Structure formats: C-alpha cells, structure tokens
Amino acid sequence: MFVEQRVYTLKPGATPAFLDYYEQNGRAVQIGHLGNPVGYYSTEIGPLNQMVMSWYYASLDERTRKRQQLASDPEWMAYLKHAREWVTTQHTTILKPAPFFTEHLQAYIHRGRKS
Template sequence: MIVEHRIYTTHPGQVHEYLALYEAEGLAIQKRILGRMVGYYRSEIGGLNQVIHLWAYADLAERDQRRAALLADEGFRHYVRKITPLLAGQESRILVPAPFFTPTWQD
C-alpha cells in the first residue's frame, strides 16, 4: 500500500476559489477514478496558500493505471484547464507505511 501526498500551492488569495471549483467540478471525478481519498486539507500554519490531497493505492502500478484514466477523462481535462491559472506550484510524494502501521481504510 502507498499513499500519494500532493501539495498544490495557489497564488495568494486563491485557496478558497480553488476549493470551491474543486468541490463543484473536480471532486466527484477524482473520487470516481482515483478511489481511496485518505484526506483533503488546506494549510493554516506554515506554508500558506496550499491544498494537500492524500490518495491511497495498492501499489505504483495501480496508481499509474488510475492516474492514466484520470488524465484521459474529458471532464477532468476541462476542470484542469479551469484550475491551472489558480496554481503557483505543485509537489507530489509517495509515502509507504511504517512496518507496524495498518490503515483502517485499507481494502
């Protein structure tokens, strides 16, 4: 099991617009295609103007397959064209669990 940790940094003052657009147009598509949303947050202290997504996958192969399906989805591509101007940056990390951790949401 792996978790993808994505950080999107918006231009200053754009976090609320980003979240509203995501909720209206991106959320349902990503949940349908990516599957296991572990968490979705915005930063309050530390690096500001950031939105953090956490998505779980069985392995990198499942992630690759689901991400390819997401990027092929016309509705998602339309959403990306709208959201991109709000973004100043993006980071992605792949997290692996510690040997003693078993997530409660694991399939």
C-alpha cells in the first residue's frame, strides 16, 4: 500500500478559479475512477499557489490501472484541456506509510469509502 502525492504549482492568483473548476467539472469523474482522495489541499505558507493532492493505492498495479482508466475517460480529458491552463509545474511522489501508520491509514481510507 502507498500514497501518491501530487503537487501542482498554479499561476499566481489561479487557486480559487482552479478549485471552482475542479469542483464543478473534474472532481466527480476523478473520484469515480480513483476513489476519495486521502487529502486535497492548497498551500498557505511556504511555496504558494500550490495544490497538494494525495491518493491511496493498494499496489502499483492498482495505480496504473486506475490512472489509465481515468486518462481514457472523455469527461476527464475535457476537464484537463482547460485545467492545464492554470498549471505551471507538477511533481509526483510515491509515499510508503511507516509500519506503525499502516493500520491508521487503512482505517482512514475505509471511513472515506463510506461517504
């Protein structure tokens, strides 16, 4: 199991428009393929104009399968066409939970699937 963390740096001042557009046009289709995110944040202190998103996967094979399905969804492709206009850079990191944190992460993910 692991968490994929994606950090998108947006053009200055674009965060509110990006969030509104994502909520209206991208969120439902993305959750439909990937499930609920572990976290979805904007930066307040430090490097600004960043969106930090975290997604849970049981395996790299699951990640590959889910991301391929998302990438082939016409609704998601239409969303990306406009959303990419706000993005200047992307950084993706794969995070492996510490052994003592695995149970907590699994419980959190299980609770998120109920909502």
